[in-house]
Amino acid sequence: MAGDVRSYSISELGAAFGLSRSTLLYYDRLGLLTPSGRTGAGYRRYGAAEYERLERICRYRELGLSLREIHQTLVSGKRPSVATVRRRLREVEGQIASLANHRRLLQGLLRQLSQPDAETTVDKSMWVEMLRVAGMDDEAMRRWHVEFERRAPGGHATFLTSLGIPAAEVDAIRQWSRRQDKG
């Protein structure tokens, strides 16, 4: 614990904060975290003050401050400046907006993938297949067209068109239906 009068090797300190040896060597090079001393053999030693300083460094890292901003903050001996926190907040808000967009795209893709058919419009072949599987035979379908044309010719036309049937074919079906009806 930091309260003890003990020193840490670079590996021990790294292990305490989940940082690699190379990270602590880098912090030393930056002047961000300087060892309290060296052993006779030249190995770095860190004391309680360095432990506490590294605690602050890690906390500011978690908030997303840059190493330069952390250094400035520690040098000032005060808490992070308003400008620094504002900068980081803007950065986070930008990330949130970007992630929200990302989420929207993924939700859209999931909707498409979850549907058995990517095609949401029902066309003629799907319609005929459904009627057939439901139990309607060709004869029944013919009679159906005849009745449809007789009772609601406008609706018949609209319905056939909505299935994506070309106009010429729609006309042909309707004409044929009327002829059948006349007997």
Added chain:
Amino acid sequence: MMKQNVNVDQWTDLFASINLSEATMHRWHELFEARHPEGHQGFLEWLGLDQAKIGRIRQCSRDERW
């Protein structure tokens, strides 16, 4: 004046006139809901049904219970 849309009574009369059984109609709704749920919704709206009625038909279709 030519009516462009078909209402639900005309639609069901149509099938009744060619002696299509209710069972076949139900089966057809079930297929429609299973394969093209959005198409089913759109079609029922085209028939002029209100959302509550549409909801019931689609639920029956999913449950296969009428």
